[in-house]
Amino acid sequence: MSEPVRDPIQFIDERTAAAPLLKKALRYLFPDHWSFLLGEIALYSFIVLIATGVYLALSFEPSLAKTVYHGPYAPLRGREMSDAYKSVVEMSLTYKAGLLMRQTHHWAADVFMASIVAHLMRVFFTGAYRKPRELTWLIGLALLFTSLLEGYLGYSLVDDLLSGIGLAIGYGVLLSVPLVGGPLGVLLFGAAFPGKGVFESRMYIAHVFIIPALLATLIGAHLALVMARHHTQFKRDARHTQRRLVGVPMFPGQAPRSLALMLAVAAVLFLLGGLVQINPIWQWGPFEPWLGTNGAQPDWYLGWLIGALRLMPSFDVVIGHYTVIPNPFWGGIAFPLVVLAVLAAFPWAERRLTGDRTVHNLADRPREAPNRTAFGVAFLSWIFLVFVFGAADRLYVLFGVSYETLLTVFRVAIWAVPALAFLIVRRLCRELQHADRVEHERELAEQEAARQEAELMRRREPVI
Amino acid sequence: MSERAKDRPEAQQGAPGEAGSAEAHGGAGAGDAQSGGSGGDGGGDGVEAPARIVPPGLPDRGAEYVVLALLALAMLFAVGFIVVYAEYSPAEVPNQLLGVCIGGALGFAALALAVLARRLVVTEELEDDYPQENPREQSEIAQLVHESASRITRRRLLLGAGAATGGVLGLAGLTPVLSLGPLWDTAPLDYSPWRRGRRLVDPHGYPMLASEVEEETFYTAFAEGADREDIASVLVVVRLHPSELRLPKGREGWAPYGILAYSKICTHAGCAVALYRKPRFPVVEAKPALVCPCHYSTFNPATGASVIFGPAGRPLPQLPLMIDPSGHLRAAGDFSGRVGPAWWGVREGPPT
Numbered sequence: 001m002s003e004p005v006r007d008p009i010q011f012i013d014e015r016t017a018a019a020p021l022l023k024k025a026l027r028y029l030f031p032d033h034w035s036f037l038l039g040e041i042a043l044y045s046f047i048v049l050i051a052t053g054v055y056l057a058l059s060f061e062p063s064l065a066k067t068v069y070h071g072p073y074a075p076l077r078g079r080e081m082s083d084a085y086k087s088v089v090e091m092s093l094t095y096k097a098g099l100l101m102r103q104t105h106h107w108a109a110d111v112f113m114a115s116i117v118a119h120l121m122r123v124f125f126t127g128a129y130r131k132p133r134e135l136t137w138l139i140g141l142a143l144l145f146t147s148l149l150e151g152y153l154g155y156s157l158v159d160d161l162l163s164g165i166g167l168a169i170g171y172g173v174l175l176s177v178p179l180v181g182g183p184l185g186v187l188l189f190g191a192a193f194p195g196k197g198v199f200e201s202r203m204y205i206a207h208v209f210i211i212p213a214l215l216a217t218l219i220g221a222h223l224a225l226v227m228a229r230h231h232t233q234f235k236r237d238a239r240h241t242q243r244r245l246v247g248v249p250m251f252p253g254q255a256p257r258s259l260a261l262m263l264a265v266a267a268v269l270f271l272l273g274g275l276v277q278i279n280p281i282w283q284w285g286p287f288e289p290w291l292g293t294n295g296a297q298p299d300w301y302l303g304w305l306i307g308a309l310r311l312m313p314s315f316d317v318v319i320g321h322y323t324v325i326p327n328p329f330w331g332g333i334a335f336p337l338v339v340l341a342v343l344a345a346f347p348w349a350e351r352r353l354t355g356d357r358t359v360h361n362l363a364d365r366p367r368e369a370p371n372r373t374a375f376g377v378a379f380l381s382w383i384f385l386v387f388v389f390g391a392a393d394r395l396y397v398l399f400g401v402s403y404e405t406l407l408t409v410f411r412v413a414i415w416a417v418p419a420l421a422f423l424i425v426r427r428l429c430r431e432l433q434h435a436d437r438v439e440h441e442r443e444l445a446e447q448e449a450a451r452q453e454a455e456l457m458r459r460r461e462p463v464i
Numbered sequence: 465m466s467e468r469a470k471d472r473p474e475a476q477q478g479a480p481g482e483a484g485s486a487e488a489h490g491g492a493g494a495g496d497a498q499s500g501g502s503g504g505d506g507g508g509d510g511v512e513a514p515a516r517i518v519p520p521g522l523p524d525r526g527a528e529y530v531v532l533a534l535l536a537l538a539m540l541f542a543v544g545f546i547v548v549y550a551e552y553s554p555a556e557v558p559n560q561l562l563g564v565c566i567g568g569a570l571g572f573a574a575l576a577l578a579v580l581a582r583r584l585v586v587t588e589e590l591e592d593d594y595p596q597e598n599p600r601e602q603s604e605i606a607q608l609v610h611e612s613a614s615r616i617t618r619r620r621l622l623l624g625a626g627a628a629t630g631g632v633l634g635l636a637g638l639t640p641v642l643s644l645g646p647l648w649d650t651a652p653l654d655y656s657p658w659r660r661g662r663r664l665v666d667p668h669g670y671p672m673l674a675s676e677v678e679e680e681t682f683y684t685a686f687a688e689g690a691d692r693e694d695i696a697s698v699l700v701v702v703r704l705h706p707s708e709l710r711l712p713k714g715r716e717g718w719a720p721y722g723i724l725a726y727s728k729i730c731t732h733a734g735c736a737v738a739l740y741r742k743p744r745f746p747v748v749e750a751k752p753a754l755v756c757p758c759h760y761s762t763f764n765p766a767t768g769a770s771v772i773f774g775p776a777g778r779p780l781p782q783l784p785l786m787i788d789p790s791g792h793l794r795a796a797g798d799f800s801g802r803v804g805p806a807w808w809g810v811r812e813g814p815p816t
């Protein structure tokens with residue numbers, strides 16, 4: 001007699017002896033909290049990125065060879081452009097469902113980065129990066145910064161006006177790397193920017209193979225470490241302890257929920273890709289190094305770097321007649337490296353400052369660690385203000401405050417606001433903690449009163 | 465699962481009324497108690513039917529219908545996607561409709577699963593131990609490594625030799641990177657097509673006449689015959705009244721009739737200096753300026769494109785101009801400095 005469930009399991013187990021492992025995996029426990037799904041959203045966006053990216057890669061032509069457009073889009077007809085740009089215009093306007101794939105891919109990249117950042121904030125403010133999960137945290141940071149590069153390469157490939165401007169800035173930042181910048185630029189571009197086209201095919205293989213393979217490996221390691229150590233959990237009642245985990249098993253409880261989330265993420269991304277226009281490259285036109293445009297903005301996740309480049313005061317480090325450190329180094333390289341270093345060092349810095357070296361499987365509520373929460377808010381507000389200044393020219397259009405005034409205001413605000421935020425948030429956390437304690441004591445007192453009353457009633461009974 | 469074996473006796477021993485005590489195990493514990501109870505009805509640990517792992521629940525036919533309806537909708541939208549794809553000609557496929565179809569199909573499938581998860585799948589809340597560290601295995605591994613090397617007397621030397629071999633091998637493996645391009649060569653960055661006598665041409669390739677260059681606007685020009693994508697070729701040309709010029713020393717005669725030519729590539733991060741600030745009321749407004757739209761580096765064309773605002777650290781390189789007998793603009797030499805963004809070790813001064 002054949003059994004449709006039992007037979008394939010038997011087949012696999014007889015060949016792999018993996019049934020105990022499989023059973024353990026099916027009963028793997030997930031603590032139940034909505035904020036634990038942020039990382040999953042990133043994972044599912046990545047899957048959508050791969051799926052749509054495969055379609056795009058099949059019709060994209062990574063070549064800067066010059067050609068002339070003769071397609072249906074009148075404003076570009078007769079314009080000289082690269083094969084790369086032409087193939088993306090054609091895939092957007094001529095291929096069936098090409099625009100849907102391209103816009104969904106672009107949206108997925110933006111959502112991917114946003115969910116990674118939200119996930120990072122959740123992990124930070126609940127102290128989930130602490131021992132024994134420091135490696136998961138470090139791999140997560142590596143994922144964040146690698147994804148940033150991947151996204152940047154993705155929209156730089158298209159060779160439209162905006163992507164060319166972005167690439168020119170990237171080249172400027174690359175040249176500013178101390179000691180090796182100039183030779184490195186020549187090595188990668190094959191000549192001075194924009195080079196002879198070798199960089200296009202190098203970017204392409206990096207964007208569609210090398211970096212995705214690296215990301216997939218890092219995601220695998222990240223998930224393996226999560227599985228090895230389990231998720232953290234909030235202490236909702238006495239069952240949740242540092243040694244004991246309460247949760248929903250992978251199967252049957254969690255699997256349909258996670259699948260539903262995956263489909264929902266894909267649904268939202270495809271709806272965005274279908275309904276909300278993003279990066280209409282046929283409107284920007286092809287890139288040539290002597291062209292520029294006002295009011296251009298990068299994808300959101302690079303805004304903080306533009307902001308940092310714009311905020312830096314005017315100077316190159318010069319010795320005699322020789323430039324040593326060009327200006328873009330500070331905003332384009334030093335700033336993100338400082339952010340990375342602070343985040344990477346934080347688990348160890350916190351251990352040292354608090355002397356707390358124990359294992360933490362219980363997640364903190366943000367208020368339970370006032371100094372950490374205050375520092376996190378201050379640090380985020382610092383980056384956020386730099387990010388906002390990256391769009392200062394749009395703020396000028398929106399509010400009419402001159403760019404010069406905004407620059408002065410932001411140069412003060414990026415230091416003053418975090419300092420203020422630190423003090424306010426720390427105070428707030430302490431007040432909330434105090435309120436919690438008062439509430440807890442009141443509850444205890446009420447319970448005690450109720451108990452005494454019950455006791456009194458019980459004692460009285462025999463008398464009556 | 466190991467903890468189940470521990471839980472079950474507890475749950476069976478515990479009287480039903482004590483399920484709310486601190487030691488109870490939520491839904492799972494209750495489920496176990498039920499399954500243990502039903503097993504007990506069958507007479508001990510039933511031999512024929514093993515005890516349930518997943519606790520039982522009541523069927524919910526209504527929810528099943530909802531799931532079926534949602535799946536049907538998902539299929540309908542997926543079919544819609546195929547129909548829309550097939551029905552329209554390539555240039556007329558409505559992207560919105562495609563997106564709504566595929567997004568709707570995915571969305572309804574997600575809803576179906578959500579209903580399934582909420583109404584049809586038993587929700588268990590189980591407990592498990594967090595994994596602990598394994599000090600015994602740790603020391604055993606250390607012991608293993610030590611004992612494995614006990615025959616070797618010069619461990620450090622061998623280890624050093626092994627590491628060095630690895631390093632050199634790695635270096636050998638990386639050597640082909642040199643084929644990517646010149647390894648330590650910045651000469652391509654120094655290149656400039658400008659020589660004395662080379663004509664300026666406009667974006668259409670026509671030589672520029674000095675008489676056509678007017679004040680209060682700006683022009684883009686290239687070296688005649690050079691690649692338009694060569695960043696060392698492109699210029700921004702403006703005309704100011706000669707009395708306004710305050711050029712650095714040594715640049716006398718670089719701006720005939722007040723016509724000035726600067727590299728159009730910003731010295732900050734390499735964008736095109738594509739904006740020209742032209743005061744509408746010169747008395748009260750800021751002076752004319754060349755502005756880069758990327759990070760708003762602002763250069764004063766009257767003073768040799770010195771930086772008056774923004775992050776750039778160097779002025780735009782200036783190209784000395786002259787006017788030939790036919791009235792065309794020509795270079796009178798090379799740039800006053802390196803074009804484009806700077807790098808470590810770049811020397812200020814004209815390219816060689």
